[in-house]
Amino acid sequence: MSAALRVEVINTGTELLFGSVLNTHISYFGQKLFSLGLRIQRQVTVPDGDAIREAILEAASRSDIILITGGLGPTTDDITREIVAALTGRPLEYDQSIFTEIQKRFAKRGAIPTSRVSRQAYVPEGATVLQNDFGTAPGLYLPARNEIPHLFLLPGPPRELRPMFEQHALPILARFAGNHELTARVFRTAGIGESAIEDQIGEQLLAIHGLELGYCARMGEVDIRVIGPASVVEQASEIIQKALGPQLVATDEIELEQVVVQQLTDQRKTVAVAESCTGGLLANRITDVPGSSKVFLEGNVTYSNEAKIRTLGVPSDLLDTYGAVSEPVARAMAEGSLRRTGATYAISTTGIAGPDGGTPDKPVGTVFVALAEKGRDTHAEKLLFPLDRLSFKQIVTQHALDLLRRRSLHETEGSE
Numbered sequence: 001m002s003a004a005l006r007v008e009v010i011n012t013g014t015e016l017l018f019g020s021v022l023n024t025h026i027s028y029f030g031q032k033l034f035s036l037g038l039r040i041q042r043q044v045t046v047p048d049g050d051a052i053r054e055a056i057l058e059a060a061s062r063s064d065i066i067l068i069t070g071g072l073g074p075t076t077d078d079i080t081r082e083i084v085a086a087l088t089g090r091p092l093e094y095d096q097s098i099f100t101e102i103q104k105r106f107a108k109r110g111a112i113p114t115s116r117v118s119r120q121a122y123v124p125e126g127a128t129v130l131q132n133d134f135g136t137a138p139g140l141y142l143p144a145r146n147e148i149p150h151l152f153l154l155p156g157p158p159r160e161l162r163p164m165f166e167q168h169a170l171p172i173l174a175r176f177a178g179n180h181e182l183t184a185r186v187f188r189t190a191g192i193g194e195s196a197i198e199d200q201i202g203e204q205l206l207a208i209h210g211l212e213l214g215y216c217a218r219m220g221e222v223d224i225r226v227i228g229p230a231s232v233v234e235q236a237s238e239i240i241q242k243a244l245g246p247q248l249v250a251t252d253e254i255e256l257e258q259v260v261v262q263q264l265t266d267q268r269k270t271v272a273v274a275e276s277c278t279g280g281l282l283a284n285r286i287t288d289v290p291g292s293s294k295v296f297l298e299g300n301v302t303y304s305n306e307a308k309i310r311t312l313g314v315p316s317d318l319l320d321t322y323g324a325v326s327e328p329v330a331r332a333m334a335e336g337s338l339r340r341t342g343a344t345y346a347i348s349t350t351g352i353a354g355p356d357g358g359t360p361d362k363p364v365g366t367v368f369v370a371l372a373e374k375g376r377d378t379h380a381e382k383l384l385f386p387l388d389r390l391s392f393k394q395i396v397t398q399h400a401l402d403l404l405r406r407r408s409l410h411e412t413e414g415s416e
């Protein structure tokens with residue numbers, strides 16, 4: 001029975017305990033394991049070095065599976081592989097094919113591996129190598145032996161660990177997990193607060209027997225998480241989709257910008273952005289999405305008045321009369337961007353991020369976002385987000401992206 005399987009996690013790394021690196025593996029594992037019906041029972045973080053041995057021995061006495069992260073690198077503080085080999089009585093064997101892969105990876109960058117790197121080509125006898133597509137250190141799976149349960153050794157860097165875990169460790173773990181009875185689903189919303197969401201769906205969902213319900217709010221978005229037997233989750237999913245309609249961004253944990261880029265790609269539409277207070281973050285978020293070159297034409301960060309005039313053709317008398325943070329200027333920025341790029345849509349942002357520069361009329365956090373579209377009146381909104389600068393930028397871009405998502409969503413619905 002999978003429910004009875006005990007999974008523990010050991011994160012290694014002195015930097016995690018210094019507080020210089022945030023331990024993101026634990027939340028990642030928690031989510032991925034849950035999808036197999038496995039839950040983490042306990043997690044511990046230990047510094048690099050010998051503490052790993054103690055942690056493994058301690059966890060071994062009460063668990064069936066231990067996931068260990070970090071310490072597979074080439075440097076002398078990376079000794080997880082050696083410790084595990086000794087503990088399990090599996091001598092380290094040199095694997096030429098691993099070293100060849102490492103050499104290839106170095107060669108791509110025009111480099112030659114040092115002798116230290118060859119440590120990573122040693123594999124404890126009987127271990128399964130988990131290929132690393134994004135770094136040199138392979139991961140390892142060691143089947144339970146002696147007093148030591150199943151061990152998974154995984155690299156520290158998240159960009160190496162995640163694809164490896166997904167492609168190579170999860171399939172092995174799935175064999176242990178067997179049939180699991182619980183399903184989890186996440187619904188992502190934007191432009192609506194968590195209490196408003198609960199108002200709309202809470203009562204109906206809580207009436208479903210056997211459903212575990214949770215909300216997770218972040219800057220400008222809220223996730224609704226439902227857990228339960230498949231039929232129950234299905235029932236919840238229908239209620240959520242019906243009640244939230246266009247407020248629902250995705251029926252999965254995908255980013256708003258991904259949804260927007262996908263939507264625009266499907267519709268063969270394009271977008272340009274004219275940013276002031278968001279300083280390029282809007283363009284950055286859009287271009288974080290693979291394939292965004294099909295839809296994203298241009299971004300201008302026009303921070304000064306001169307730049308707004310020169311680049312976007314904002315009339316200087318608008319700036320003089322209303323100020324840079326104003327609805328007429330937001331409109332003129334978006335329209336200027338549309339003119340210069342020929343995009344289907346152009347979005348602008350102009351606001352007061354603070355901490356200084358607020359007035360009674362326009363306090364810190366005031367922002368105007370405008371959306372211009374060929375052949376339609378420009379839409380503009382005034383919003384107030386009195387937050388620190390980074391949060392302000394994040395939530396303004398969130399709002400702008402959601403504006404675009406809803407506009408192009410209506411187009412789809414209209415054309416159907």
Ligand code: ATP
Binds near residue numbers: 022070071
């Ligand atoms: P490397 O070859 O890079 O040394 P490694 O497998 O030895 O890989 P570590 O040295 O433990 O891994 O960690 C490398 C880096 O990975 C750390 O500096 C840190 O930035 C990141 N990292 C390690 N553990 C975690 C974690 N639990 N959560 C987030 N990031 C982590």
Ligand code: MG
Binds near residue numbers: 073
């Ligand atoms: Mg290391």
